[in-house]
Amino acid sequence: MTSLSTSARAVLAELTRRGRATRPQISQALGLSKPTVSTAMSELEELGLVREDGSIQGHTGRSALLWRVGEGAGHVLGVDVGVTRTRIHAHALSGERLLGVSRDVTSPASRSGTADLTASADAAGALLRETLPRLGDSGPLRQIVIALPTVVTDRDPAAASQSPEVHDMLKALSLPQAPLLLENNVNCAAVAEGNLGVAQDAAQFAYVQAGVRIGAALVLGGRLLRGASGWAGEVAHLPFPWDAGREPVPEGLERFLGAEDLLLRTAAAWPASEGEPPTSAEELFRRAGEGCPPAQRAVTEHATQVGRLVVAVVALLDPGLVVLGGGVGSNPLLVQGVQETLSTLSIPVEIRRSGLGATATVEGAAVLAREQALHRLIHA
Numbered sequence: 001m002t003s004l005s006t007s008a009r010a011v012l013a014e015l016t017r018r019g020r021a022t023r024p025q026i027s028q029a030l031g032l033s034k035p036t037v038s039t040a041m042s043e044l045e046e047l048g049l050v051r052e053d054g055s056i057q058g059h060t061g062r063s064a065l066l067w068r069v070g071e072g073a074g075h076v077l078g079v080d081v082g083v084t085r086t087r088i089h090a091h092a093l094s095g096e097r098l099l100g101v102s103r104d105v106t107s108p109a110s111r112s113g114t115a116d117l118t119a120s121a122d123a124a125g126a127l128l129r130e131t132l133p134r135l136g137d138s139g140p141l142r143q144i145v146i147a148l149p150t151v152v153t154d155r156d157p158a159a160a161s162q163s164p165e166v167h168d169m170l171k172a173l174s175l176p177q178a179p180l181l182l183e184n185n186v187n188c189a190a191v192a193e194g195n196l197g198v199a200q201d202a203a204q205f206a207y208v209q210a211g212v213r214i215g216a217a218l219v220l221g222g223r224l225l226r227g228a229s230g231w232a233g234e235v236a237h238l239p240f241p242w243d244a245g246r247e248p249v250p251e252g253l254e255r256f257l258g259a260e261d262l263l264l265r266t267a268a269a270w271p272a273s274e275g276e277p278p279t280s281a282e283e284l285f286r287r288a289g290e291g292c293p294p295a296q297r298a299v300t301e302h303a304t305q306v307g308r309l310v311v312a313v314v315a316l317l318d319p320g321l322v323v324l325g326g327g328v329g330s331n332p333l334l335v336q337g338v339q340e341t342l343s344t345l346s347i348p349v350e351i352r353r354s355g356l357g358a359t360a361t362v363e364g365a366a367v368l369a370r371e372q373a374l375h376r377l378i379h380a
Helices: 006-018 023-030 034-046 117-135 164-173 185-195 252-257 259-268 281-289 293-317 332-345 357-379
Strands: 020-022 050-057 063-069 075-080 085-092 097-104 141-148 180-184 204-210 214-220 321-325 350-353
Touching: 006 020, 006 023, 006 034, 006 050, 006 063, 006 357, 020 023, 023 034, 023 063, 034 050, 075 117, 075 185, 075 357, 085 117, 085 357, 097 117, 097 357, 117 164, 141 164, 141 185, 141 357, 180 185, 180 357, 185 204, 185 214, 185 321, 185 357, 204 293, 214 252, 214 293, 252 259, 252 293, 259 281, 259 293, 281 293, 281 332, 293 321, 293 332, 321 332, 332 350
Parallel strands: 075 141, 141 180, 204 321, 321 350
Antiparallel strands: 020 063, 050 063, 075 085, 085 097, 204 214
């Protein structure tokens, strides 16, 4: 792409921040002369990066044209290669969501490893092939960010350190030509909550996910804390069990707090008088909400265990705010139980339920993709 002038870069950055603005507004915000802004706007318009978007009446009674980022700026993709469901969101560089689609994974990946990521990638690849033709009028594809349910030690998919499983996953996706980055799925969810969800007012917070798997992410000063090698927040690897009589099991905490073992423990304690035990976490929480005693006991116990994980996160990081997400973690019954556990075991911390639910990861991937594309367009 043609290199932009310094003033055009500044004007484009201001428009992406504001959404819509007049030339006088941009001139005042940037401290640039009106002729300089007009020249920059003409440069951007010629490239299709901005376009007119109506007008407003100023305080003098004269109308002024409104400008916004144009379709020529292109779009980005966020792809959530989920364990049980894959999702794709396309966002214009203006910030507008162009589409959001999802599909079930027919052969979900195992809880303990990435060997079956290809099953999720197959579903995502099929969904991509159906989706891309719908974006034909949305300008060039500027960036793709793929959210993975595994540790991402290097965000560059071409890095020599990438595992064979990740390479197989990328091959199965059959991605279009575009800049590509990888990111951990829980990190993406945290980014979404900080930009679009319940943590928009928080300079720092922790995001804790509980569902099929568990995970955590920390945002400091609006930026993800990834750690030295991408392992920050990988609470699944905390030693568990941790007592004198038993040795820790690799990923034992994730297995214990995951939805599958929750259902197994529930079934083992389920009285025959209550009929068949729940076969999904959703059913378990629904029956608990309806007043079923064994379901309530199972949910209370699980909330206590998840609460202890949150206590560990709070004791180590003191984030001030913890957002609970995931298919289980964002359930109101679990949030209430976690709060009760924290009140007895931990320093004060605010708990909020995820505002984005199951789409948090793919929304975060799209946010990261847009940030990366804008940075390249404006600062490269």
